[in-house]
Amino acid sequence: MANESLGLIGRKLGMTQLFDNDTNAVYPVTVIECGPNTVLRVKSDDTNDGYNALQLGFGSQKAQRLTKADLGQLKASGTDTPVKVIKEIRVSKEEAAQHEAGKSLGAADVFEAGNKVDVTGMSKGRGFAGVMKRYNFAGFIRTHGTHEFFRHGGSIGTRLTPGHTLKGKKMPGHMGAEQVTVQNLRIARVDAERNLVFVRGGVPGPTGAIVTIRRAVKA
Numbered sequence: 001m002a003n004e005s006l007g008l009i010g011r012k013l014g015m016t017q018l019f020d021n022d023t024n025a026v027y028p029v030t031v032i033e034c035g036p037n038t039v040l041r042v043k044s045d046d047t048n049d050g051y052n053a054l055q056l057g058f059g060s061q062k063a064q065r066l067t068k069a070d071l072g073q074l075k076a077s078g079t080d081t082p083v084k085v086i087k088e089i090r091v092s093k094e095e096a097a098q099h100e101a102g103k104s105l106g107a108a109d110v111f112e113a114g115n116k117v118d119v120t121g122m123s124k125g126r127g128f129a130g131v132m133k134r135y136n137f138a139g140f141i142r143t144h145g146t147h148e149f150f151r152h153g154g155s156i157g158t159r160l161t162p163g164h165t166l167k168g169k170k171m172p173g174h175m176g177a178e179q180v181t182v183q184n185l186r187i188a189r190v191d192a193e194r195n196l197v198f199v200r201g202g203v204p205g206p207t208g209a210i211v212t213i214r215r216a217v218k219a
Helices: 068-077 131-135
Strands: 007-020 025-033 037-043 053-058 085-090 116-122 127-129 173-175 179-191 196-200 210-215
Touching: 007 053, 007 085, 007 116, 007 196, 025 179, 037 068, 085 210, 116 196, 131 173
Parallel strands: none
Antiparallel strands: 007 025, 007 210, 025 196, 037 053, 053 085, 116 179, 116 210, 127 173, 179 196
C-alpha cells in the first residue's frame, strides 16, 4: 500500500548538537531545510490521475535550465520562480482536498516538535567495496598459516545442486548511491522562521543532498 502521509522536500544542511534540559544530555541532530515548498499540482483519484498526491517544487534556478513542459506546468500553477526539484508526495484524499496549486508550504505547516518522521534520500556513494566494508563480514582468521585470504567472502558455490551461485549472494560490488529510507526519527525542534527541521540522528546522503521528509508511516 502506498505511503499516504504528507511530507516536504528538503535539503540536508549538516549535523550539529542540541542540549536536552530534562536529562542534561547532548544529542546529535540533522538540520534539514524544509521549505518553502510550492504546490504545483493536486492529483486526485476522481480524475484521470487515478491517485491522490501533491506535486511539490523546491528551490530555485534559471528558467533556461527547464524544459518547455516544466515551464508550462509552473505557469499553470501560478508559480513565478522556476523550481529546482519537483517531487510527488502521496497523500490521502482528504489531505489533497485541503491544498491547491500555487500554495506555499513551510516546515511549521507540516511538522512540529515531537513528531516522528521518515526521511528518504540517496546514500553516499562508496564506489567498489569488498564484503567486509559492504556487508560487515568478519573476515578470515589471521593465524595458522592463512595466506592472502584475510578479507575474502568465503565459498560462493553450491557444488552439484543446483551447481551455480545463487541470486542475491553477498559479494563485492558497488556500495551506496542508492535510495535509503530511515524510519521513525523524532523531530527535536522546528524553526518556523527559517524553515528548519532538527531531526534526532542521521539521515541518508551527504551535506547538501535533497531529501524527502514525511510523517512516519509506522509510528
